[in-house]
Amino acid sequence: MAKNVGILAMEVYFPPTCIQQEVLEAHDGASKGKYTIGLGQDCMAFCTEVEDVISMSMTAVTSLLEKYGVDPKEIGRLEVGSETVLDKSKSIKTFLMPIFEKCGNTDIEGVDSTNACYGGTAALFNCVNWVESSSWDGRYGLVVCTDSAVYAEGPARPTGGAAAIAMLIGPNAPISFESKLRASHMAHVYDFYKPDLASEYPVVDGKLSQTCYLMALDSCYKSFCDKYQKLEGKQFSVNDAEYFVFHSPYNKLVQKSFARLLFNDFLSSASSIDEAAKEKLSPFSSLTNEESYQSRDLEKATQQVAKPFYDVKVQPSTLIPKQVGNMYTASLYAAFASLLHNKNSTLAGQRVILFSYGSGLSATMFSLRFNEGKHPFSLSNIATVMNVSEKLKSRNEFPPEKFVEIMKLMEHRYGGKDFVTSKDCSLLAPGTYYLTEVDSKYRRFYAKKAVENGVVANGH
Amino acid sequence: MAKNVGILAMEVYFPPTCIQQEVLEAHDGASKGKYTIGLGQDCMAFCTEVEDVISMSMTAVTSLLEKYGVDPKEIGRLEVGSETVLDKSKSIKTFLMPIFEKCGNTDIEGVDSTNACYGGTAALFNCVNWVESSSWDGRYGLVVCTDSAVYAEGPARPTGGAAAIAMLIGPNAPISFESKLRASHMAHVYDFYKPDLASEYPVVDGKLSQTCYLMALDSCYKSFCDKYQKLEGKQFSVNDAEYFVFHSPYNKLVQKSFARLLFNDFLSSASSIDEAAKEKLSPFSSLTNEESYQSRDLEKATQQVAKPFYDVKVQPSTLIPKQVGNMYTASLYAAFASLLHNKNSTLAGQRVILFSYGSGLSATMFSLRFNEGKHPFSLSNIATVMNVSEKLKSRNEFPPEKFVEIMKLMEHRYGGKDFVTSKDCSLLAPGTYYLTEVDSKYRRFYAKKAVENGVVANGH
Structure with missing residues (x-):
C-alpha cells in the first residue's frame, strides 16, 4: 500500500474583486463593528459577471499543474467539491476535462x-482512499474545492465570499493523513439548504446552524479523543496538536469553536486545563448540553481560557477566511493554506487537526502530519507557489454601490441563458479563466487571459 | 489490506406504479412499435406524488438492513449517487441519517x-476504495443509487423511469472487484444536462448523446483491452467474460453497444470473430470512426454478428431496465440485479463486465468476479431478497390519461413548498416510505407504511 498519502501541492485562487467589511457595514446602516468585530471579518471577495465556480476551478487547476510542473497526463483522478450548482446533472469536473483532453488524457476517475x-473534504478523502486502494494506477489525484457564496440582501450578505482551491494528492506527501485519527458526525437537519432551485441564495436559520456546527464539533471531538485514547493509550487534549483549523463561515464562529474544545477538555479533565482555567469554568460544569450552547457567560469564560492557545494554535490559519470571506467547500482549505503561508517550513514534524462542516449536516475532524518534503512538493515551495500575500495585496476594492449592482446582475443571470458577458478581464491576473458567453442552449464558454498580450480561447 | 472487496448484498426498489409502453405509444399517436421495438422498452415506472428519490432510497436502505439482518451501527460509510436534485446543497445522504441516528450511529462518512x-458508480468505487484504505474502520459501506427520470411531453418522455438500489460493501464479497481491470473515459460535452434549474426536465440532444455513449464505450473498451493485455499477457475479446452489463437508457442502445464491442473485436482481430463474422464486417473496415457511428449498414451487420453472443451474455441483464425504464444512476445496477435474478448461483466463478455512462460525460468499464459467498451474503440469497419477479408482477398499470395527469402535478410540485400530499399509500407495499408534506420552509416529511396496520411516522 502507498505510504504517507496526502497533499503534495496546493494552489489557491480567489477573485481580485472585493469589498471591505467596514465599508459594507456603513453602507448597510449596520452598527459599527457588526461585521468586523461581530462576525470577525475584514474583507469579502466576490465574482463579477466574468467569473464563476467553473472559471475559478479552471484557473486553480491549470495554475497548479504549471507551477509545480505536473504533466496533465500524470493525473489519474480528479474530484470536485462544490455546492454552487450551475447545472444539476453535468459535473464541474467535466468542465475541467478539456485541460486534460488536449493532452490525450481522458482516463481520469x-x-x-x-x-x-x-x-x-469528501472529495479529498475519496482521492486519498483511491491512492491507498488496489485500483490506484500510480498517478496523482487532484481535488478541487470551488464555491461562490452569495446571500440575499440582509444580515447574511456579509458572510459571502468566493474561491477555488486545487490540491494534488499522492504518496510520500509533505502533508500526510493520520488516517485512524478521524471522527465524523452526520445528521438530518435543516440549518442551511438550497431548496429554492431557481435562486442562488440559500434558506438559512443562522442560529440553528451555529448550534448544529458546535454540536457536530463536540460530537466529532469526543469521538476523535476516544479514538486517540484507544490508539495512543493516553488522553487527548488541545496540547497534542500544534494547530487547529476550522471551516470558517465567519471568524467569530472559529473563535467560539476553538473555545468549545477547551470546554470539552475541561469536562474530561484533560491536561490542557490548569488550575486557573478550572476555576473559571467550574461554574458551568453542571450545564446541560443544550444550555451550554446558549450560555453567553460560558462563551465568554471559555474564550478567555482559550485566548492564549487560540493566538498560537488557530490564529495563523485565519488570514484568508477573514480577508476573502466564506468560500463554502474551499473555506477549510483556504484556512489551511493560510497556516502554510504563515508557518510553512517550520511546520515540519508537527500535527494539525482540521474540522470540516457542511450544513444538512456532515462534519469530520481529522489529523494531518507535516514533513518538509522534496521540491517541488515541499512545504516551503507550496507557500511560495500560493503567493498569498501578493494575491491579497493586488486586489481591487469596490465601493458598496458597485458591489450591490453586481450582486443584482448576478442574481438576474443565475440560471439564465443567451447572454454574453462584458469579457472585461482587465482586473484579472494573467492566466485567469473567465466567462464570455452562455448561449441559447445554456452552453457556457470561457477564455483564458493570456500571460502575454491577447486572449487564448480554451477550445470549447 | 481487505481482500475480495465488493458487493455483499443488494436491494432493489421501484415504484409499483407504471405504464405499458404499448399503451403510451398508442396514446401519443406514435407509430406502432416505436417505443416497444424502436426503443426496445416494455414498461415504465414512475413516482406518483407520494414518492420521490428520498423516499425510494429510505425504502431501499431500510429493506436491505432488515432483510440481510445488518445492524445500522455496523455501517461506517454511506454514499448516494443521484442526479435528481431536490436540494442544491443538502445531500440525499443526510435524509437517510435518521435511520442510523436513532441507533446512535452518526459516525458515517x-x-x-x-x-x-x-x-x-462513483459512489460504489469510493466505498470500495474506503474499505481498501488505511482509514477503513472495519464496518460496512452502503451505496445508494436513486433517481426519478422524467421528461417533458414529447419524444423523450417514454425514456423515463424510477428506482432506488442499495448495495452493501465489504471484504470477502460474493461479487468482488477486479480492480486493475478498469478504464474510464471522461470529457466535456453537452449531450444531456440540466441547466434550467427550476425545471425537473433535462436539455437533451438525443442523437449526440447516443454518439457520445458509443464513443465513450469504444474508448473504455480499447483502454480496458490494453490493460487486460498488459496484466494477463493475452488479448481480450468478448469471450473472456461470461456477461456484459450496460447502463441502459433504453434497451435498443444496449443492443447497439454490445454489437459495437464485436466491431471492436473485429478491428483488433480478436478471437471472438470467426470467418463468417469477418466476412460480414470486412466491408466496414475502412470506415473512419465518425462514419462508423453513423452507418446504419454497419449497425445492422454488427447486430447480426452479435446476436448469438447477445442472447447469452447480455439478455439476462435486460429485464428490469426494459420493465422499469431508465433509472439514471440506478439503471446499470438494476441491469446487474436482473442478471443476479436470472442466473444467481450459476454465476459463481464467472466474470461480468459493466459499462457505466453519465452524460456530460463520465464513463467507466470495469470487471467483477462472482463466487457463491456465505449466507446471508450469497448470490442465491441476494436473488431471493430482491424478489424481482414478485415486485414486477404486483405493479399497477396506469392508463395514459392518469399518467399524464400525474406528470402535470409532479411538474407543478417540483421545487415547490407548502403543500401536503394525498398521503395515499394504498398502492405501496408495506415498509415503503412516502412523502406526506413539504412545509412553508421547504422541509420534507415522510412516513413509512406499516407492515401491519397503521402508519409509522419516521420522526422528522
Whole structure:
C-alpha cells in the first residue's frame, strides 16, 4: 500500500474583486463593528459577471499543474467539491476535462461530491482512499474545492465570499493523513439548504446552524479523543496538536469553536486545563448540553481560557477566511493554506487537526502530519507557489454601490441563458479563466487571459 | 489490506406504479412499435406524488438492513449517487441519517456523488476504495443509487423511469472487484444536462448523446483491452467474460453497444470473430470512426454478428431496465440485479463486465468476479431478497390519461413548498416510505407504511 498519502501541492485562487467589511457595514446602516468585530471579518471577495465556480476551478487547476510542473497526463483522478450548482446533472469536473483532453488524457476517475461546505473534504478523502486502494494506477489525484457564496440582501450578505482551491494528492506527501485519527458526525437537519432551485441564495436559520456546527464539533471531538485514547493509550487534549483549523463561515464562529474544545477538555479533565482555567469554568460544569450552547457567560469564560492557545494554535490559519470571506467547500482549505503561508517550513514534524462542516449536516475532524518534503512538493515551495500575500495585496476594492449592482446582475443571470458577458478581464491576473458567453442552449464558454498580450480561447 | 472487496448484498426498489409502453405509444399517436421495438422498452415506472428519490432510497436502505439482518451501527460509510436534485446543497445522504441516528450511529462518512447517471458508480468505487484504505474502520459501506427520470411531453418522455438500489460493501464479497481491470473515459460535452434549474426536465440532444455513449464505450473498451493485455499477457475479446452489463437508457442502445464491442473485436482481430463474422464486417473496415457511428449498414451487420453472443451474455441483464425504464444512476445496477435474478448461483466463478455512462460525460468499464459467498451474503440469497419477479408482477398499470395527469402535478410540485400530499399509500407495499408534506420552509416529511396496520411516522 502507498505510504504517507496526502497533499503534495496546493494552489489557491480567489477573485481580485472585493469589498471591505467596514465599508459594507456603513453602507448597510449596520452598527459599527457588526461585521468586523461581530462576525470577525475584514474583507469579502466576490465574482463579477466574468467569473464563476467553473472559471475559478479552471484557473486553480491549470495554475497548479504549471507551477509545480505536473504533466496533465500524470493525473489519474480528479474530484470536485462544490455546492454552487450551475447545472444539476453535468459535473464541474467535466468542465475541467478539456485541460486534460488536449493532452490525450481522458482516463481520469472521479466526479463531484456534494453536501454544502463539506463536499471538498469528501472529495479529498475519496482521492486519498483511491491512492491507498488496489485500483490506484500510480498517478496523482487532484481535488478541487470551488464555491461562490452569495446571500440575499440582509444580515447574511456579509458572510459571502468566493474561491477555488486545487490540491494534488499522492504518496510520500509533505502533508500526510493520520488516517485512524478521524471522527465524523452526520445528521438530518435543516440549518442551511438550497431548496429554492431557481435562486442562488440559500434558506438559512443562522442560529440553528451555529448550534448544529458546535454540536457536530463536540460530537466529532469526543469521538476523535476516544479514538486517540484507544490508539495512543493516553488522553487527548488541545496540547497534542500544534494547530487547529476550522471551516470558517465567519471568524467569530472559529473563535467560539476553538473555545468549545477547551470546554470539552475541561469536562474530561484533560491536561490542557490548569488550575486557573478550572476555576473559571467550574461554574458551568453542571450545564446541560443544550444550555451550554446558549450560555453567553460560558462563551465568554471559555474564550478567555482559550485566548492564549487560540493566538498560537488557530490564529495563523485565519488570514484568508477573514480577508476573502466564506468560500463554502474551499473555506477549510483556504484556512489551511493560510497556516502554510504563515508557518510553512517550520511546520515540519508537527500535527494539525482540521474540522470540516457542511450544513444538512456532515462534519469530520481529522489529523494531518507535516514533513518538509522534496521540491517541488515541499512545504516551503507550496507557500511560495500560493503567493498569498501578493494575491491579497493586488486586489481591487469596490465601493458598496458597485458591489450591490453586481450582486443584482448576478442574481438576474443565475440560471439564465443567451447572454454574453462584458469579457472585461482587465482586473484579472494573467492566466485567469473567465466567462464570455452562455448561449441559447445554456452552453457556457470561457477564455483564458493570456500571460502575454491577447486572449487564448480554451477550445470549447 | 481487505481482500475480495465488493458487493455483499443488494436491494432493489421501484415504484409499483407504471405504464405499458404499448399503451403510451398508442396514446401519443406514435407509430406502432416505436417505443416497444424502436426503443426496445416494455414498461415504465414512475413516482406518483407520494414518492420521490428520498423516499425510494429510505425504502431501499431500510429493506436491505432488515432483510440481510445488518445492524445500522455496523455501517461506517454511506454514499448516494443521484442526479435528481431536490436540494442544491443538502445531500440525499443526510435524509437517510435518521435511520442510523436513532441507533446512535452518526459516525458515517460519505456524501452524494453527482454526474448524471454515473454518480452511483462513483459512489460504489469510493466505498470500495474506503474499505481498501488505511482509514477503513472495519464496518460496512452502503451505496445508494436513486433517481426519478422524467421528461417533458414529447419524444423523450417514454425514456423515463424510477428506482432506488442499495448495495452493501465489504471484504470477502460474493461479487468482488477486479480492480486493475478498469478504464474510464471522461470529457466535456453537452449531450444531456440540466441547466434550467427550476425545471425537473433535462436539455437533451438525443442523437449526440447516443454518439457520445458509443464513443465513450469504444474508448473504455480499447483502454480496458490494453490493460487486460498488459496484466494477463493475452488479448481480450468478448469471450473472456461470461456477461456484459450496460447502463441502459433504453434497451435498443444496449443492443447497439454490445454489437459495437464485436466491431471492436473485429478491428483488433480478436478471437471472438470467426470467418463468417469477418466476412460480414470486412466491408466496414475502412470506415473512419465518425462514419462508423453513423452507418446504419454497419449497425445492422454488427447486430447480426452479435446476436448469438447477445442472447447469452447480455439478455439476462435486460429485464428490469426494459420493465422499469431508465433509472439514471440506478439503471446499470438494476441491469446487474436482473442478471443476479436470472442466473444467481450459476454465476459463481464467472466474470461480468459493466459499462457505466453519465452524460456530460463520465464513463467507466470495469470487471467483477462472482463466487457463491456465505449466507446471508450469497448470490442465491441476494436473488431471493430482491424478489424481482414478485415486485414486477404486483405493479399497477396506469392508463395514459392518469399518467399524464400525474406528470402535470409532479411538474407543478417540483421545487415547490407548502403543500401536503394525498398521503395515499394504498398502492405501496408495506415498509415503503412516502412523502406526506413539504412545509412553508421547504422541509420534507415522510412516513413509512406499516407492515401491519397503521402508519409509522419516521420522526422528522
